Amino acid sequence: MKDLVLQVTKALVDHPEDVIVEEFERNNQTLIEITVNPEDVGKIIGKQGRIIKALRTVVKSCAMRDNKKVAVELTNR
Amino acid sequence: MKSVEKVAKTKEEALAEALKELGVTEDKVNVEVFEEVTKGLLGLLTTKAYRVKVTMKEDVGQAAGLFLREMLVNMGIPAQVEIFKRKDNITLNINGKDLGILIGKHGQTLDALQYLVNLAVNKDRTEKERIIIDVEGYRRRREETLRRLALKVADKVKREHRREVLEPMSPHERRIIHSTLQGYKEVFTYSEGVEPYRHVIISPQENDS
Numbered sequence: 001m002k003d004l005v006l007q008v009t010k011a012l013v014d015h016p017e018d019v020i021v022e023e024f025e026r027n028n029q030t031l032i033e034i035t036v037n038p039e040d041v042g043k044i045i046g047k048q049g050r051i052i053k054a055l056r057t058v059v060k061s062c063a064m065r066d067n068k069k070v071a072v073e074l075t076n077r
Numbered sequence: 078m079k080s081v082e083k084v085a086k087t088k089e090e091a092l093a094e095a096l097k098e099l100g101v102t103e104d105k106v107n108v109e110v111f112e113e114v115t116k117g118l119l120g121l122l123t124t125k126a127y128r129v130k131v132t133m134k135e136d137v138g139q140a141a142g143l144f145l146r147e148m149l150v151n152m153g154i155p156a157q158v159e160i161f162k163r164k165d166n167i168t169l170n171i172n173g174k175d176l177g178i179l180i181g182k183h184g185q186t187l188d189a190l191q192y193l194v195n196l197a198v199n200k201d202r203t204e205k206e207r208i209i210i211d212v213e214g215y216r217r218r219r220e221e222t223l224r225r226l227a228l229k230v231a232d233k234v235k236r237e238h239r240r241e242v243l244e245p246m247s248p249h250e251r252r253i254i255h256s257t258l259q260g261y262k263e264v265f266t267y268s269e270g271v272e273p274y275r276h277v278i279i280s281p282q283e284n285d286s
Contacts, residue, residue, distance in 0.1 A: 001152075004151035011144065012196055051193075054188075054190075057186055058148075061179070
């Protein structure tokens, strides 16, 4: 799932070399954390969160098949 | 975008060399020609040469198909992607087994997938290409179902003179209902509510009362 998020994120930003995607497990839930260049934050969130919402929808339908809970978050480090 | 520049005594020679290097035929590229004049000793013996810049034409359909295939691999979904180039869009149809997870409730997942592929492929493109993603003809079947539903409900509204409220639909699905009933004089349609619960209402035309 991490690869999917990485592929899509890199394709949407102006600085693909700055994209970091990390996967963590905590209390039966998978957390996928995306870090991008500060200039690219809007490119991942989209107007009214439309882009990240679409990304979450696709990731969640995969997670459902695997009986997993997956959250996708954007960090600002 | 991949491009190659070659210099030769004639345009044709330069072009042929560039095409050879790219390994493609002329219809797959855009060609720009520049004349270069080199003055020799004492301004005599000027030699003319042609510099040709050959740029690969981008194949948006192929690029979109490739991107979608990579997404499917990353999702762990074995499936094939067919590419159809239409007049006003490129349709990518996904075929395989158990693809329900790609469609989701009311096609939500499919719409999300389509949105992301459109963004990725059209990034940096001045002329945006409309890409439609379908799974085993789901969108086409859904459109037929919606058209039938619209006509059935319109008939009921006409008979009973009472408005009918349809279930919430995406903007694209609502458009199908509106356009199906556009020429239907006995009823009129409008939408109410806020996304994602916005829904179409089919109402009797009031001028007959």
